[in-house]
Amino acid sequence: MKVLLASPRGFCAGVNMAIESLELALASFGAPIYVYHEIVHNRYVVSHFKDRGVTFLDDIEDAPEGSTLLFSAHGVSPLIREAARRRNLTAIDATCPLVTKVHLEAIKYAKAGYTILLIGHEGHDEVIGTMGEAPEATLLVESPEDVDRLKVADEKKVAYLTQTTLSVDDANRIIDRLKQRFPHIAAPPKSDICYATSNRQEAVAKLATQADLTLVLGSQNSSNSARLAELSTECGTPAHLIDGAGDIDPAWLEGVETVLVTAGASAPETVVNECLDLLRDRYNATVEPQVIRTESVSFPLPRELRGHAAETEVTSVLTRS
Template sequence: MAMKVILASPRGFCAGVNMAIDSLELALAEFGAPIYVYHEIVHNQYVVNHFRDRGVKFVNELDEAPEGATLLFSAHGVSPEVRRGARERRLHAIDATCPLVTKVHLEAIKYAKQGYTIFLIGHEGHDEVIGTMGEAPEAIVLVETPDQVDSLEVADESKLAYLTQTTLSVDDANRIIDRLRERFPGIHSPPKADICYATQNRQEAVALLSTEADLVLVLGSQNSSNSQRLAELARERGIDAHLIDGPQEIDVSWFNGVQTVLVTAGASAPETVVESCLDLLRDRFDATVEPRVIRKEEVTFPLPRELRSVAAARSESLVAGEPSA
C-alpha cells in the first residue's frame, strides 16, 4: 500500500514569527548588512542560517555589536537591562518582540508593582523566560514541574500570581497550575491565558490527528520549545515521533511497517522545509498527502513602530513605480 501523509493545519509560522522575520527582511532592505540580532531571530536553524548567509550577525552579548549599529530584538523578548545596555551603546534598536510575549512582560510588571510574588511557569534558560524574569527578578520564582510546587515558600500567600511561558505544552502547564491552585487557592491568574493561540492550535491538531497515524514528523529545531512539545504530545499518546530540521535528517528505517504519517511544523519552522519533506516522502514511498484543517488562523501583528514609517515609504514607492531599494 502507498503511504498516506496527513498534513496538519495549522502548522508552521505563527503571527509573531511572521512579524519578526518581516522586520528583519525590511531592516536588511532599508539599512543593509550587517544587521545585528540579539539571540536567534526565532528558534529555527533553517531561518537563522538563511539570514546569516545574507549578512545578519546573531549575537549573545551587546558588546558584540559595534556602537551605533542596527540591532533587532528577537521574537522572544529581552529584559529591561538589555534595553538599557542597547541605549548606552547608542544602538539603533528595533523591537520585534512578539506581542503575546510583551503581554506576559506587562503582567509581570503589574503584579510586581502591587507587591505580588509571581510564579513563572517555564523552562530555565529559555530566551523568553530570561527576558520575562528580567522585568522583576526580585519578585519572580521560576517553576518548571508540579513537584516543585510542594517546596515553594512565600512570605504572603494572599499576594500570589502565576504567569506562563507562551510556548509551553498546554497539558504540562495545566498540571502545574492545578497544583498551584491546590496549594494556594487564592492565587491570581492572568485575565487571559498566556500560552499563545498558535502553540495551542498546533498542539490541538497533533492531539486530534496523531491517533490516526503510525508515525509523527515534526518540523522544527531542537531548541524550539513549542516544536519539542509537539513531538512529546505524540509520544505521550504512544505514537513514535521525530523532531527534525528538514529532510536531510530523515532516516528511512523509521518508516518500516508505517502506513500513515502525520506531518506538522512548529511555530518557527518555514513551510519550505515542510514541502521538502513531503517531496521526499512522495518520491521514496509514493506517499499521497491529505491536508487536514483543524482550525483557521487569521491573526496578524503590526511591524515594530521603528519600521512602520519605513514600510509605508517603501510601499508608497512601489505604488508610484519607483524602485524600492
C-alpha cells in the same frame, strides 16, 4: 503511504512579524544587522539570515556602538534595553506582542507587591526576558514538584504567569497544583500560552492516533516544536523532531502506512514542502490536508520600521506558503 498534513502548522503571527521585520531592516539599512539571540529558534531561518549578513549575538556588548540591533521574537529584559541605549544602538523591537503581554503582567503584579510564579523552562530566552522585568519578585516553576518547594513572603499575594510556548497539558498540571497550594493565587485574565501553540498541539492530539509515525518540522531548541513531538508520543504515536528532509532516517518509515506531518511555530513552510517532496518521491505518498482550525491573526511591524514599510515592499521566501 498516506501523509496527514496538519493544519494549522508552521509560522505563527509573531514569527511572521519578526521575520518580516528583519527582512525590512536589511532592505532599509543594509548589512550588517545584529540580532540579540536567534530571531526565532529555527536552524534553517537563522542560516538563511546569516548568509545575508545578519549576526546573531548572545552578548549585547558584542554589537558595535551605533549599529542596528533587532530584539528577537522572544523578548528581552529592561537591562538589555538599557544596554542598547547606552551603546547608542538603533534598536528595533520585534518581540511577539503575546510575549509583551506577559511582560506587562509581570510588571503589574510586581508593582502590586505580588510574588510572581513564572511557569516555564529555565534558560529559555523568553523566560529570561520575562524574569528580567521583576527579578526580585519572580520565581521559576518548571514542574508540579517545584510547587511544593516554593517559599513566598505572603501566600495570599501570589500570581502565576506562563511561558507562551508550553505544553498546555503540562502547564495545566502545574497550575492545578499551584491553585491547590495557593487558593488565593491571581491569574492572568487570559491564558498566556499563545493561540498558535495551543492550536498546533490540538491538531497533533486529534491526528496522531490516526498515524503510525509523526514528523515534526522544527529545531531542537524550539520549545513549542519539542512539545509537539512529546505530545504525539504521549498519544502513543512515535515522533521525530527534525530540521528538514535530510534528517529523515529511512528506518523510521519501514512498515509505516500513515505519517502525520506538522511543524512548530518557528519552522518555515519551505522545510515542510521539502519533507513532503521526499515522501512523495521515495514512498509514492499521497498528501491529505487535515484542517483542525483556521488562523487569521496578524501583528503590525515594530513602530521603528513602519515608515520604512511604506517606502519598501519586502516579501520573504521564508513566509511564502
